[in-house]
Amino acid sequence: MNTITLGDYLIVSGLLFTIGFAGVMLRRNIIIIFMSLELMLNAANLSLVAFSRFRVGADGLPNYNAQVFVFFIITVAAAEVAVGLAIIVALYRARQTTHVEDISTLKF
């Protein structure tokens, strides 16, 4: 507890991922499910940055490849949010609901 180790960051990242995972499993509002997906993406980003700071190279700098990867993840996530919310708006226009149990046309 005195000094912060890599494991502390990984545990926090795992907890955040679990919260997002529980949100996807338990909530029935499609917008909340979407927000929980963002939480899971961010948890992965946190562990990537923690590993980047942990693996200091021969030049004494953090491993910046991981941070470039996080940059790409954030970009793709932003594009994904835009497309996903447009799909939700189209869905709402067709069905007047955001509750996933009301959208069951494809259910077997």
Add this chain to the structure above:
Amino acid sequence: MAFNQVPNDSPNVSPILFWTFALLMLVFGAAVVINRNPIASALSLVVSFLGLAALFMSLDAFLIGIIQVLVYAGAVMVLFLFIIMLLDLRAEERRKVNVVAFAGGAAVAFAFFIQIFCVIGKLGAAKQTFPPLPAVKTDDVRNIGLLLFGNYNLPFQIIGVLILVATIGVIVLSKRELR
């Protein structure tokens, strides 16, 4: 750059700051899932993202922290709030919850966390502290930029095409009638 000259004599993160921001992030992350009002969820998500940005800064990833604030806490959350208000979503009315499905979902999430916890416990590197950086703070914007425009130039351009496709896709999806 002012902080460029600050000697980095304390290589490890302050535990108080770390646990403060980690708790802030986790509590408000849980509030996203627990709140029944979508607007309250979205605002909790902003606080959670700000706590995460502080954790990025504590790992000396200043560029990523700033991008996190600008892109997530700024652009993405405005988009979420805009859609919530456009659809005029009220607090969800209580429906009868399928107790078995709820318990199953909670159990799967809990088992998942136990699994992660055990894996991290087995990882030898998890018990090590972070190695110190050189005394002069490194400018990570320059280093990430060099990688982005050098090594990762092709993925960078592919990302540009992806954003263009997403833009066109959103416009097509938002048209009055889908054919």
